[in-house]
Amino acid sequence: MIIVNTGNGKGKTTAAIGQVVRALGHNLRVCIIQLFKGDSFYGEQNILRNLDGLDFFSFAKEHPNFNHNLGLGVILKQCLEALDKIREIIKENKGYDLVVLEEFNIALRDKFIDIDIFLKLVKELSSHKSKIIITGRGAPQELIDIADLVTEMKEIKHPYNSGVQAQKGIEY
Amino acid sequence: MIIVNTGNGKGKTTAAIGQVVRALGHNLRVCIIQLFKGDSFYGEQNILRNLDGLDFFSFAKEHPNFNHNLGLGVILKQCLEALDKIREIIKENKGYDLVVLEEFNIALRDKFIDIDIFLKLVKELSSHKSKIIITGRGAPQELIDIADLVTEMKEIKHPYNSGVQAQKGIEY
Numbered sequence: 026m027i028i029v030n031t032g033n034g035k036g037k038t039t040a041a042i043g044q045v046v047r048a049l050g051h052n053l054r055v056c057i058i059q060l061f062k063g064d065s066f067y068g069e070q071n072i073l074r075n076l077d078g079l080d081f082f083s084f085a086k087e088h089p090n091f092n093h094n095l096g097l098g099v100i101l102k103q104c105l106e107a108l109d110k111i112r113e114i115i116k117e118n119k120g121y122d123l124v125v126l127e128e129f130n131i132a133l134r135d136k137f138i139d140i141d142i143f144l145k146l147v148k149e150l151s152s153h154k155s156k157i158i159i160t161g162r163g164a165p166q167e168l169i170d171i172a173d174l175v176t177e178m179k180e181i182k183h184p185y186n187s188g189v190q191a192q193k194g195i196e197y
Numbered sequence: 198m199i200i201v202n203t204g205n206g207k208g209k210t211t212a213a214i215g216q217v218v219r220a221l222g223h224n225l226r227v228c229i230i231q232l233f234k235g236d237s238f239y240g241e242q243n244i245l246r247n248l249d250g251l252d253f254f255s256f257a258k259e260h261p262n263f264n265h266n267l268g269l270g271v272i273l274k275q276c277l278e279a280l281d282k283i284r285e286i287i288k289e290n291k292g293y294d295l296v297v298l299e300e301f302n303i304a305l306r307d308k309f310i311d312i313d314i315f316l317k318l319v320k321e322l323s324s325h326k327s328k329i330i331i332t333g334r335g336a337p338q339e340l341i342d343i344a345d346l347v348t349e350m351k352e353i354k355h356p357y358n359s360g361v362q363a364q365k366g367i368e369y
Contacts, residue, residue, distance in 0.1 A: 039212040173354070
């Protein structure tokens with residue numbers, strides 16, 4: 026089953042984390058492969074790293090939009106490493122019940138990852154009976170086409186619009 | 198800050214659970230008050246009950262839509278107990294950083310809880326510096342009006358439409 030959380034609203038990552046917690050609570054095996062999140066995942070990681078049954082990998086911790094000094098070559102290399110991690114999971118038949126591909130939609134949108142290569146890997150992983158959750162705004166239509174469950178997190182109202190700052194434990 | 202997760206799509210509860218995990222990872226204090234979820238919260242609870250800093254209360258474990266033998270009087274009484282729990286938190290000044298009011302939108306929509314009483318309690322709780330997340334489809338406009346952050350989880354594609362059954366660790 027291929028699941029996509031996309032849209033401009035909140036809750037794409039937190040919903041995936043909620044799914045991870047639910048799956049681990051059923052003693053399922055889970056893998057998170059994460060892009061573009063460094064310290065902003067600190068809160069979740071503090072809890073998740075102590076839970077059994079979860080493997081966690083983080084690549085390309087910053088997105089060039091937030092660090093203009095990052096070379097494109099570096100990002101592309103790190104995204105390729107993330108794809109290699111998916112290949113490794115498939116090849117070694119790791120038997121994860123749930124694989125979360127965090128912010129991969131962003132990498133697809135920004136052409137850091139080739140959509141055809143990615144779709145092929147996702148289909149292959151899915152054929153190994155893994156449920157796959159792919160998060161990030163801007164999910165490409167080709168991914169939505171092959172997905173089973175797609176949710177758009179849509180911003181109806183946001184406090185930034187009225188000048189409220191990001192808050193620890195809520196926004197990051 | 199008053200946060201609302203609503204809409205007909207997936208992720209309203211799991212996003213709240215993800216927020217709970219994030220907050221606990223920052224050593225914040227969290228309270229979940231839950232309606233209409235009995236065994237379907239089994240997975241999450243297995244993990245959450247072992248985490249420090251979280252208080253969890255569950256009322257009205259079934260919704261009449263799923264159990265037609267439930268008397269309306271029973272539901273109304275249990276929803277009033279849930280409101281009393283919110284009053285207790287306010288009165289005893291429990292100092293929660295985050296309070297999750299799970300599926301309260303449903304109780305409001307179905308008139309099990311009076312909207313005016315609820316809005317008054319939520320505003321009061323919010324004035325105690327608690328962040329409040331209220332989940333469930335059908336959030337009433339009056340609640341959206343007083344909320345700071347509102348996200349609609351919108352179903353774009355759902356496997357039930359193509360005949361797939363609910364799956365353990367994903368749907369419940």
